[in-house]
Amino acid sequence: xxxxxxxxxxxxxxxxxxxxxxxxxxxxxxxxxxxxxxxxxxxxxxxxxxxxxxxxxxxxxxxxxxxxxxxxxxxxxxxxxxxxxxxxxxxxxxxxxxxxxxxxxxxxxxxxxxxxxxxxxxxxxxxxxxxxxxxxxxxxxxxxxxxxxxxxxxxxxxxxxxxxxxxxxxxxxxxxxxxxxxxxxxxxxxxxxxxxxxxxxxxxxxxxxxxxxxxxxxxxxxxxxxxxxxxxxxxxxxxxxxxxxxxxxxxxxxxxxxxxxxxxxxxxxxxxxxxxxxxxxxxxxxxxxxxxxxxxxxxxxxxxxxxxxxxxxxxxxxxxxxxxxxxxxxxxxxxxxxxxxxxxxxxxxxxxxxxxxxxxxxxxxxxxxxxxxxxxxxxxxxxxxxxxxxxxxxxxxxxxxxxxxxxxxxxxxxxxxxxxxxxxxxxxxxxxxxxxxxxxxxxxxxxxxxxxxxxxxxxxxxxxxxxxxxxxxxxxxxxxxxxxxxxxxxxxxxxxxxxxxxxxxxxxxxxxxxxxxxxxxxxxxxxxxxxxxxxxxxxxxxxxxxxxxxxxxxxxxxxxxxxxxxxxxxxxxxxxxxxxxxxxxxxxxxxxxxxxxxxxxxxxxxxxxxxxxxxxxxxxxxxxxxxxxxxxxxxxxxxxxxxxxxxxxxxxxxxxxxxxxxxxxxxxxxxxxxxxxxxxxxxxxxxxxxxxxxxxxxxxxxxxxxxxxxxxxxxxxxxxxxxxxxxxxxxxxxxxxxxxxxxxxxxxxxxxxxxxxx
Numbered sequence: 001x002x003x004x005x006x007x008x009x010x011x012x013x014x015x016x017x018x019x020x021x022x023x024x025x026x027x028x029x030x031x032x033x034x035x036x037x038x039x040x041x042x043x044x045x046x047x048x049x050x051x052x053x054x055x056x057x058x059x060x061x062x063x064x065x066x067x068x069x070x071x072x073x074x075x076x077x078x079x080x081x082x083x084x085x086x087x088x089x090x091x092x093x094x095x096x097x098x099x100x101x102x103x104x105x106x107x108x109x110x111x112x113x114x115x116x117x118x119x120x121x122x123x124x125x126x127x128x129x130x131x132x133x134x135x136x137x138x139x140x141x142x143x144x145x146x147x148x149x150x151x152x153x154x155x156x157x158x159x160x161x162x163x164x165x166x167x168x169x170x171x172x173x174x175x176x177x178x179x180x181x182x183x184x185x186x187x188x189x190x191x192x193x194x195x196x197x198x199x200x201x202x203x204x205x206x207x208x209x210x211x212x213x214x215x216x217x218x219x220x221x222x223x224x225x226x227x228x229x230x231x232x233x234x235x236x237x238x239x240x241x242x243x244x245x246x247x248x249x250x251x252x253x254x255x256x257x258x259x260x261x262x263x264x265x266x267x268x269x270x271x272x273x274x275x276x277x278x279x280x281x282x283x284x285x286x287x288x289x290x291x292x293x294x295x296x297x298x299x300x301x302x303x304x305x306x307x308x309x310x311x312x313x314x315x316x317x318x319x320x321x322x323x324x325x326x327x328x329x330x331x332x333x334x335x336x337x338x339x340x341x342x343x344x345x346x347x348x349x350x351x352x353x354x355x356x357x358x359x360x361x362x363x364x365x366x367x368x369x370x371x372x373x374x375x376x377x378x379x380x381x382x383x384x385x386x387x388x389x390x391x392x393x394x395x396x397x398x399x400x401x402x403x404x405x406x407x408x409x410x411x412x413x414x415x416x417x418x419x420x421x422x423x424x425x426x427x428x429x430x431x432x433x434x435x436x437x438x439x440x441x442x443x444x445x446x447x448x449x450x451x452x453x454x455x456x457x458x459x460x461x462x463x464x465x466x467x468x469x470x471x472x473x474x475x476x477x478x479x480x481x482x483x484x485x486x487x488x489x490x491x492x493x494x495x496x497x498x499x500x501x502x503x504x505x506x507x508x509x510x511x512x513x514x515x516x517x518x519x520x521x522x523x524x525x526x527x528x529x530x531x532x533x534x535x536x537x538x539x540x541x542x543x544x545x546x547x548x549x550x551x552x553x554x555x556x557x558x559x560x561x562x563x564x565x566x567x568x569x570x571x572x573x574x575x576x577x578x579x580x581x582x583x584x585x586x587x588x589x590x591x592x593x594x595x596x597x598x599x600x601x602x603x604x605x606x607x608x609x610x611x612x613x614x615x616x617x618x619x620x621x622x623x624x625x626x627x628x629x630x631x632x633x634x635x636x637x638x639x640x641x642x643x644x645x646x647x648x649x650x651x652x653x654x655x656x657x658x659x660x661x662x663x664x665x666x667x668x669x670x671x672x673x674x675x676x677x678x679x680x681x682x683x684x685x686x687x688x689x690x691x692x693x694x695x696x697x698x699x700x701x702x703x704x705x706x707x708x709x710x711x712x713x714x715x716x717x718x719x720x721x722x723x724x725x726x727x728x729x730x731x732x733x734x735x736x737x738x739x740x741x742x743x744x745x746x747x748x749x750x751x752x753x754x755x756x757x758x
Contacts, residue, residue, distance in 0.1 A: 020064040039083040039242040052234040058474030109161035122149040129365040142366040158236040167205035168625040170507035173198030178500030180626035188420040190216035191402040194486035198508035208248035210239040214438040232433040250607040252509035259477035261604040263464040264741035268297025272563035275302035278320040298337040311347040328392040335714040339395035363430040377446025395466035401440040440471035448479035462743035482512040490519035490532035500628040514559035518547040522566040537567035542648040544578040552696035553641040587711040594707035599634035601737030618667035636704040640697040671702035673727040700727040705734035733757040
């Protein structure tokens, strides 16, 4: 007969305060509670009895918070802060959080709060490896075959079991499919082309959880329980943040750092496509924008600025780009900025590759530089400085910043769980398994810190770091990054998903996000990811309608950017009513620039979110919890994209008897005004509103004042007087943020925040 071995005793048998940490010891492990503020507590569970000293680059808050006390009672230990009380069961070690009125906010599972399992980790041996290179639309990928591995020590799988209440949950980064609340969902949280990992979720229940881990996670909520699973770490470490969802985001920034402010031009229209092939083509494109009177602040050079077969080399092909410094100078004369695509990979045989190889600064068995090493980050930017930055480049497009995406190596899309395991296995061979989600954070850190250092050392005029990049992780908002949703495929379903996934990403604490207007892939090809619905591209009126609606939506994202393959993306590619609608959206964006830049300033100054779920500001209105096609843009605007075709079907045939309006729910707690007509709508009501092809429904919170300017060809040329539109029968006020638009004077207090009342 089998013998039932007793479980390790979880009973807490020793409690002590050591400096600013409350330490609770059991045979099962040691629990550490460390208050960070009056409403934030760090919770760490260690198998070893002490907290590790491993590098945790995301959380940077270091000042101790000492205004707390504790009581050691027979059945529980209570830690009391000004805003919350933390109660730990002595029997199981389960942690529960209460508000000031002793109402429960969040609770670990009272019987089985946390579990762990030790496992051996491996890395690639420092020996020749058999690899093969495959070509994908995501670049050249190096795959290890029959890997020669060696042991890399021990780590742990952890699982935090918890008990959700009657609440909605948002965040945990960007998934591929959109949804409202994450309740009832399973999420695999790792980096991929179309996914961005994040470790924060927020709840309508008045709290957030930030897992301070740098490895992949799984979030699961279902009838069989709710948990966060950590793939690899030395301890289970998380932060509990109490407060409304906007307060939780501010708490996240308190822990991980303020979001760096992007330059003002980055909020203008950005023109990109796959790809501009020469210096002359870029100049000709900008000239046509100016001739047609279309607003433009930035043009982007996608991959292959280098010579053929020199993938990732940080230099120009002199045949196609004979004088890049002069090209950028001429762009600047037209008030247009220049962004260039750069990659973490460097093809063998290039000068950049040789320098990294000589100093052994690549990840094992591939040509991806090791961004986790400071020396490698410095060398990477030094190569940029000698070429692109010296020529006057304004912004970086750090493509493929995962940078290993095994899902693109398959003939068809694998299941989510299989992708998770493959990512952990493939990336874990090259990056320590406890850091496999962290590569984009270190990559962005290197760009930001070394650009600022280069400017300081050279005495050159300050230029804010602007880095459009595909992946991110905890704390990356400090580094001047804008993330985008990867290489999507054109369909109305994809468009609808984009709205929700962008809001979840913002709910993860990251303020600046965008996507490829109209999707990256438009046609259908022989790979699972190149799967658009429109082989005729702009010759199909069905696609033109989708593009216009996507374009109108993107005009209300932090970065307004067109990009993609299969056909040209300039506005004049579209004709007639579609062209007119695109131009109207660009003009609307520029007319709102005083509001947009003010709201961006408050992202830095007040730790606000730029875009957010309706539930963030209207938590008590449960009808907002699952709305995925309306969102808040800044403090006062509600944007309602049109997410269904009204004019043409997928083949471009006219639709009959389809009304040109959409249903809008107006959150309770205030009334709302139509941005265009100023018609009032009562909060808590649902109405159908006009939504013709030339209009995206936008509404203003009653009592608001919105600063506007006449549209111009660029933000630098938009110098006419700001006027204020009042959406109120009584007086209204607005806090207008202004600074020089570039440089880091704002960090030194060189900004203006003035209250305007009308």
